[in-house]
Amino acid sequence: MYARTFGAATQGVDGMIISVEVDSANGMPALDIVGLPSTAVRESKERVRTAIKNSGLRLRSEKITINLAPADVKKDSAGLDLPIAVGLLAAQGRLRPSVCEEFLFIAELSLEGILRSVTGVLPIALTARSKDFKKIIVAPENVNEALLVDGLEVYAPKNLIELVDFLDGEIELESATPVPVDEPEGFVELVDDFADVQGQYTAKRALEIAAAGGHNVLMVGVPGSGKTMLAKRMSSILPELTREEALEVTKIFSVAGKLPKGSGLVTKRPFQNPNHDASIAAIIGGGTIPVPGQVTLAHHGVLFLDELPEFKKNALEALREPLEERQITISRVNGTLTFPSSMILICAMNPCPCGWYGDKDHTCRCSDTEIKRYMRRLSGPLLDRIDIHIRVPRVNYEELSSKRRNESSAVIRQRVSDARKIQMRRLEKYHMFCNAQMTHALIKKLCILETEAEDLLKTVFETKKLSVRSYDRIIKVGRTIADLDGGKEFISAGHIAEAVKLRSDFEIEN
Numbered sequence: 276m277y278a279r280t281f282g283a284a285t286q287g288v289d290g291m292i293i294s295v296e297v298d299s300a301n302g303m304p305a306l307d308i309v310g311l312p313s314t315a316v317r318e319s320k321e322r323v324r325t326a327i328k329n330s331g332l333r334l335r336s337e338k339i340t341i342n343l344a345p346a347d348v349k350k351d352s353a354g355l356d357l358p359i360a361v362g363l364l365a366a367q368g369r370l371r372p373s374v375c376e377e378f379l380f381i382a383e384l385s386l387e388g389i390l391r392s393v394t395g396v397l398p399i400a401l402t403a404r405s406k407d408f409k410k411i412i413v414a415p416e417n418v419n420e421a422l423l424v425d426g427l428e429v430y431a432p433k434n435l436i437e438l439v440d441f442l443d444g445e446i447e448l449e450s451a452t453p454v455p456v457d458e459p460e461g462f463v464e465l466v467d468d469f470a471d472v473q474g475q476y477t478a479k480r481a482l483e484i485a486a487a488g489g490h491n492v493l494m495v496g497v498p499g500s501g502k503t504m505l506a507k508r509m510s511s512i513l514p515e516l517t518r519e520e521a522l523e524v525t526k527i528f529s530v531a532g533k534l535p536k537g538s539g540l541v542t543k544r545p546f547q548n549p550n551h552d553a554s555i556a557a558i559i560g561g562g563t564i565p566v567p568g569q570v571t572l573a574h575h576g577v578l579f580l581d582e583l584p585e586f587k588k589n590a591l592e593a594l595r596e597p598l599e600e601r602q603i604t605i606s607r608v609n610g611t612l613t614f615p616s617s618m619i620l621i622c623a624m625n626p627c628p629c630g631w632y633g634d635k636d637h638t639c640r641c642s643d644t645e646i647k648r649y650m651r652r653l654s655g656p657l658l659d660r661i662d663i664h665i666r667v668p669r670v671n672y673e674e675l676s677s678k679r680r681n682e683s684s685a686v687i688r689q690r691v692s693d694a695r696k697i698q699m700r701r702l703e704k705y706h707m708f709c710n711a712q713m714t715h716a717l718i719k720k721l722c723i724l725e726t727e728a729e730d731l732l733k734t735v736f737e738t739k740k741l742s743v744r745s746y747d748r749i750i751k752v753g754r755t756i757a758d759l760d761g762g763k764e765f766i767s768a769g770h771i772a773e774a775v776k777l778r779s780d781f782e783i784e785n
């Protein structure tokens with residue numbers, strides 16, 4: 276007898292419906308799975324067989340063939356256990372095939388037949404809805420994730436026996452509602468806030484401008500000056516995620532298996548902080564079954580590269596595409612796959628190998644050549660994509676011990692959000708959302724300088740022998756400063772002067 280069920284897998288950050296066709300007929304007893312199964316799916320065969328047996332259900336020894344379609348897609352999801360199990364039971368007449376076809380099944384099975392959670396449930400549920408599925412069956416721990424998609428009935432039986440009784444119509448299952456996630460008792464979330472940072476007004480202002488315009492930042496400063504501390508507070512001043520952005524971030528975290536168990540929507544902007552020995556694949560994404568890398572996990576948030584010159588040169592080079600395109604394309608045997616990677620890059624580094632170059636209380640032990648060589652590890656093309664370069668000096672004792680109350684992240688975030696709204700209105704028709712994205716042509720069109728601002732920029736351009744790219748960067752940052760300044764239509768000399776300082780304070784020779 277023949278039966279068909281529906282399961283799903285993920286491809287990139289999208290879900291894909293897999294149809295599971297099962298044929299069970301007289302012949303030499305066997306169970307074969309065809310349709311490019313990966314090792315995970317082959318293991319599924321053993322789990323499914325054992326789970327069925329341990330659930331007190333019986334499979335007749337027949338010649339069983341299972342086909343997973345479409346065949347040209349590599350399927351890696353343990354979540355195919357459930358549609359395979361249901362398909363087997365339907366093909367042997369234990370379940371009614373017509374009933375089984377109404378559902379999308381997505382869960383791994385334990386050997387006792389318990390439904391286990393899998394990754395990628397959100398993208399799968401989104402695909403299910405777009406393909407007109409009305410009912411989806413998931414493990415209890417995936418309920419909150421599946422419920423993020425409106426218009427789907429979600430059922431979460433505990434185990435295979437309960438599912439079989441439900442499909443037989445012997446028991447009713449309520450369609451699931453959100454499951455409260457319990458926080459550990461006495462749990463107080465510590466949030467990193469800008470109010471913790473004493474002094475450092477220039478650095479804080481630079482990060483505010485970066486957050487407002489979506490600009491990438493390089494911070495250079497001696498050890499202990501607070502670079503890491505500042506960077507870690509960056510996501511606290513970015514505007515809150517919109518529902519649409521939150522869904523995109525949740526999809527990525529779900530596919531990457533990084534959603535905390537039982538959780539639903541990710542509501543915080545991501546902050547990714549890879550180690551310097553991270554491989555290209557870890558940073559950019561990839562692998563035989565491509566998984567998102569750090570640039571994608573940082574989508575809509577911050578990618579922080581601390582101690583920048585320590586990173587592998589080829590990993591830094593590979594950042595060019597995601598920084599430029601806001602997405603990363605990964606080549607595979609059968610076609611390419613695209614992951615989103617729209618993030619703010621924050622980099623931090625010491626000014627020299629020993630760390631103390633330029634500090635007033637310490638002596639730098641490095642030669643000029645050593646310092647030059649250290650700086651040259653950063654490639655020109657990477658630096659070209661960083662709009663803001665600042666020096667972060669150590670705060671002095673008075674500042675550090677001052678009892679003055681610092682501005683909180685919430686206050687800064689409000690200004691950032693207001694400036695973003697202005698940009699979104701201006702850039703919407705170009706499908707952009709922040710100033711950092713503007714091309715040379717768009718800068719010419721949208722950034723109008725007052726006469727004094729023009730004069731100032733001309734002087735700077737000539738005396739500092741700026742490149743066209745540096746010139747564009749100054750105007751872009753100037754545009755953001757004007758947006759923070761109540762959304763001034765024209766960029767003033769004051770705005771340009773501040774933008775110039777955010778570059779020339781520290782120019783690395785490319």
Ligand SMILES: Nc1ncnc2c1ncn2[C@@H]1O[C@H](COP(=O)(O)OP(=O)(O)O)[C@@H](O)[C@H]1O
Pocket residue numbers: 471472473474475496497498499500501502503504505670675
């Ligand atoms: N401006 C500051 N305000 C408050 N604490 C600071 C400040 N600068 C440094 N610190 C303290 O010094 C520690 C080291 O700073 P860190 O961010 O690790 O420096 P860096 O990354 O520049 O080496 C921080 O964890 C913090 O406790």
Ligand SMILES: [Mg+2]
Pocket residue numbers: 502503504581623
């Ligand atoms: Mg540090």
Ligand SMILES: [Zn+2]
Pocket residue numbers: 627628629630631632639640641
């Ligand atoms: Zn030094």
